[in-house]
Amino acid sequence: MANGSLLGRADQPCADRVPFADVPADEQAVDVLSELLEHARDGEHGFRTCAREVPSASSLRQSFNRRASQYHEACDDLERMIRRHGGSPIECGTTGATIHRGWVRVKGAIGANSELSLLDDCERSEEAVVALYREAMQRNLPPDVRDLVERQAASAQQSQDQLRVLRGEIRLGA
Secondary structure: OOOHOOOOOOOHHHHHOOOOOHOOOOHHHHHHHHHHHHHHHHHHHHHHHHOOOOOOHHHHHHHHHHHHHHHHHHHHHHHHHHHHOOOOOOOOOHHHHHHHHHHHHHHOOOOOOHHHHHHHHHHHHHHHHHHHHHHHHHOOOOOOOOOOOOOHHHHHHHHHHHHHHHHHHHHHOO
């Protein structure tokens, strides 16, 4: 979680954060949505990076690109919802994810990326995103925000499940 913003206001230093319950509902919604947007951007860029690391004919590349596109749509939806609730969408993802994408590219350059290692990375990332959405769903959110969060949480869970199946298939074939 970037700056723990699901637990307080992201634009305030940790010691100065207002307890989440004391923040107006629209600000709470924007904080939660902004956290999800940051990670959705990471997901889009991460899956595109992994797609470039597998052969173009690979069905795995198609799966990675499909999930990147889903994340792109999720970003668009989150941005619209943030604006609807009076916020301004962030323009980037997390620093940690940027570093990780660089690591994936370095591993690819030295031939250390296998389809299995890429799937493992993607599955771990989706697991973290699913946990983030579960945490978001514990918040008292306006109905329109809750509906969006629930839809995107289901998509992330479905993606994680699909990645687990693909990883199992590759392990059996190896």
